[in-house]
Amino acid sequence: MSNSSNSTQSSSSNSSNNSSDTAITITSTIVGGIVLVVIAYLIIRCVQRIKTQKLNSYVRSFTSRGEEFLESNSPPIEDTQYLSMTTESILGIATIESFLEELQNEKPIRLTPQHLKEFTNNFSEQLGSGGFGVAYKGRFPNGVYVAVKVLKMTRKRDAEGQFMAEVSTIGRTYHINLVRLYGFCFDPQLKALVYEFMENGSLDRYLFDPKRTIEWAKLYEIALGTAKGIRYLHEECQRRIIHYDIKPANVLLDAGFSPKVADFGLAKLCNVDVSRVTNTGGRGTPGYAAPELWLPLPVSFKCDVYSYGMLLFEIIGGRKNLEFDREESQEWFPNWVWRMHEEGKMSIVRSACGIGEVHGEKVERMCKVALWCVQYKPDGRPSMSNVVRMLEGEEEIDEPPNPFQYLTADGIGLHVESSSSSSITITSSCSSVATLS
Numbered sequence: 507m508s509n510s511s512n513s514t515q516s517s518s519s520n521s522s523n524n525s526s527d528t529a530i531t532i533t534s535t536i537v538g539g540i541v542l543v544v545i546a547y548l549i550i551r552c553v554q555r556i557k558t559q560k561l562n563s564y565v566r567s568f569t570s571r572g573e574e575f576l577e578s579n580s581p582p583i584e585d586t587q588y589l590s591m592t593t594e595s596i597l598g599i600a601t602i603e604s605f606l607e608e609l610q611n612e613k614p615i616r617l618t619p620q621h622l623k624e625f626t627n628n629f630s631e632q633l634g635s636g637g638f639g640v641a642y643k644g645r646f647p648n649g650v651y652v653a654v655k656v657l658k659m660t661r662k663r664d665a666e667g668q669f670m671a672e673v674s675t676i677g678r679t680y681h682i683n684l685v686r687l688y689g690f691c692f693d694p695q696l697k698a699l700v701y702e703f704m705e706n707g708s709l710d711r712y713l714f715d716p717k718r719t720i721e722w723a724k725l726y727e728i729a730l731g732t733a734k735g736i737r738y739l740h741e742e743c744q745r746r747i748i749h750y751d752i753k754p755a756n757v758l759l760d761a762g763f764s765p766k767v768a769d770f771g772l773a774k775l776c777n778v779d780v781s782r783v784t785n786t787g788g789r790g791t792p793g794y795a796a797p798e799l800w801l802p803l804p805v806s807f808k809c810d811v812y813s814y815g816m817l818l819f820e821i822i823g824g825r826k827n828l829e830f831d832r833e834e835s836q837e838w839f840p841n842w843v844w845r846m847h848e849e850g851k852m853s854i855v856r857s858a859c860g861i862g863e864v865h866g867e868k869v870e871r872m873c874k875v876a877l878w879c880v881q882y883k884p885d886g887r888p889s890m891s892n893v894v895r896m897l898e899g900e901e902e903i904d905e906p907p908n909p910f911q912y913l914t915a916d917g918i919g920l921h922v923e924s925s926s927s928s929s930i931t932i933t934s935s936c937s938s939v940a941t942l943s
């Protein structure tokens with residue numbers, strides 16, 4: 507009897523243990539679930555807050571720009587396609603995601619001729635002119651200075667799509683060493699581009715004016731920054747952009763003398779003939795244009811590498827490679843550098859250029875890179891990322907072959923054998939020589 511009562515007690519205590527285990531399991535599952543839900547909720551809130559903060563700061567910066575534009579419009583804008591990035595269009599975007607996408611695809615603002623007239627005070631201050639048109643100084647209503655480049659082009663209205671495509675390519679390039687495009691105007695009377703204003707103008711002003719000087723260490727930084735800007739155009743942006751007109755006038759300097767490459771994408775935008783090398787712009791400029799631009803040879807992005815090499819020579823020499831008023835007895839600077847290199851006399855280059863001994867290693871590196879860049883055959887030239895690494899000393903620089911083998915002194919001019927059986931004689935202006943005083 508007592509046995510049976512014991513067994514009844516133990517079975518009831520077992521069943522109570524089981525039910526308390528089950529209760530604990532259920533409770534811990536519920537608590538665990540709640541904790542997970544709370545954590546997930548907090549993560550989502552956190553992500554949303556970050557996105558909202560990002561959005562707010564962008565809206566603030568962009569709307570102030572949009573509002574200023576709207577305030578300044580007199581007479582009021584009738585054509586709503588202008589000023590596509592106004593306050594309304596920004597606030598009209600439905601979701602944070604689509605707005606962030608817009609942010610990534612930020613486009614240049616479309617402006618009317620009337621806007622440009624107001625911003626430039628009726629085109630009163632000219633900055634300079636080149637093959638593509640005339641540049642004017644201007645100011646947005648929010649006080650930001652701009653450069654307005656009025657393009658010399660006669661595109662018909664139906665070419666608007668192509669113009670827009672090129673502008674959107676240019677407008678999508680963001681790099682510290684490239685001039686930003688803020689806006690554009692495509693109108694039957696006026697085609698123009700609006701760029702950020704560069705306080706110190708173009709590099710040619712400093713290289714070729716003995717009264718203005720930049721210390722050599724800064725010039726080296728300018729050379730490196732310019733190479734990085736071109737590297738971005740060739741290798742890093744969504745669609746490769748060949749500049750076709752790298753030269754000191756197209757390297758602009760900001761308030762701190764940091765370089766930014768200007769006028770990229772313009773050759774395509776203005777539909778310039780690839781085979782044309784002109785004094786006033788077009789594809790390439792004498793003295794900087796690669797041989798394939800004036801010989802019947804295929805043209806590739808390597809033509810920019812050649813022009814960059816010529817720019818390096820000018821930075822080293824502190825003068826134009828091509829000086830039209832130079833005496834004939836003087837030697838063309840790049841060829842002289844080659845000769846010095848061949849004879850192992852690079853220190854002469856440095857001292858003749860008035861560069862301090864402390865910079866000897868950098869000067870030698872720059873000379874070698876320049877000699878590689880101006881190789882006659884495009885395939886023999888390095889890519890711009892190689893150029894950057896070589897300049898920074900991250901890559902060994904092999905001994906360059908003679909880049910000027912194809913040039914043979916021939917009286918006043920130079921005789922050039924082209925790869926197609928024809929031969930071309932360059933006139934004295936193109937073979938113009940320079941020497942160091």
Ligand SMILES: Nc1ncnc2c1ncn2[C@@H]1O[C@H](COP(=O)(O)OP(=O)(O)OP(=O)(O)O)[C@@H](O)[C@H]1O
Nearest residue numbers: 633634635636637638641653703704707708755787
């Ligand atoms: N964004 C800018 N900020 C400040 N100055 C500028 C700007 N863009 C151009 N300039 C000035 O205007 C001058 C003329 O520029 P432009 O591009 O019209 O001619 P270029 O560079 O000499 O020739 P190309 O047409 O072959 O580029 C430049 O040399 C520079 O001094």
Ligand SMILES: [Mg+2]
Nearest residue numbers: 636755756769
């Ligand atoms: Mg220019």
